[in-house]
Structures are given as structure tokens and as C-alpha cells.
Amino acid sequence: MRTCEKALLHARTVAQEGNKNSASDAGVAALMLQASCAGASLNVRINLSGLKDAEFVQQVAQQSAEIVRNVETTTREVLTEVEKSLGV
Numbered sequence: 001m002r003t004c005e006k007a008l009l010h011a012r013t014v015a016q017e018g019n020k021n022s023a024s025d026a027g028v029a030a031l032m033l034q035a036s037c038a039g040a041s042l043n044v045r046i047n048l049s050g051l052k053d054a055e056f057v058q059q060v061a062q063q064s065a066e067i068v069r070n071v072e073t074t075t076r077e078v079l080t081e082v083e084k085s086l087g088v
Contacts, residue, residue, distance in 0.1 A: 001044070001067045004037040008074040015081035023085035030078035037071040 008030055015026035044064045048057045 001037050001040045001064060001071075004033045004040070005067050005071050005074070008033050008071060008078065012074055012078050012081065015078045015085070020085045023082045027079055027082035030075045030082075034071055034075040037068060041065075041068050 011026045011029040
């Protein structure tokens with residue numbers, strides 16, 4: 001999940017500063033990374049349900065939710081930049 005979050009920063013950079021013809025590639029990358037993060041979050045949540053350490057479960061669940069929120073926000077930012085580049 002953290003890797004998705006970090007990779008999205010690169011996609012945002014490409015969308016903002018890269019060749020305009022590669023903007024759609026940055027958008028696709030952002031969507032794929034968002035989907036990967038969402039899937040990983042589902043795996044985290046199902047695995048947490050089997051643990052007994054409530055403090056650990058809460059901590060990891062909060063971290064996971066924060067990463068998902070960050071990824072969703074950055075994905076929206078990337079897609080906004082992509083839309084600007086499309087010109088249609």
C-alpha cells in the first residue's frame with residue numbers, strides 16, 4: 001500500500017510536468033495504483049479480523065485507512081491534471 005502511495009507521486013509528476021502525450025499513461029497508472037491499494041486494503045482488513053491484539057489491529061487499520069485516503073486524493077489530483085492535458 002505504501003508503495004502504491006509513493007508511486008502515485010511519480011504519476012502525478014508525469015501528469016503535471018511530463019510530455020502531454022504521456023498524460024493518459026499517468027492517468028492509467030494512477031487508476032491501477034488506486035485499484036492495487038484498494039485490493040491490498042481488503043487483504044489487510046480480512047487478516048486483521050483474525051488477530052487478538054486489539055491495539056495493533058486498531059493501529060494498522062488506521063494506517064491502512066489513511067493510506068487509502070491519501071491514494072484516493074492523489075489519484076483525483078492526477079486525473080485532474082490528465083483532464084487538463086486532454087484538451088477535448
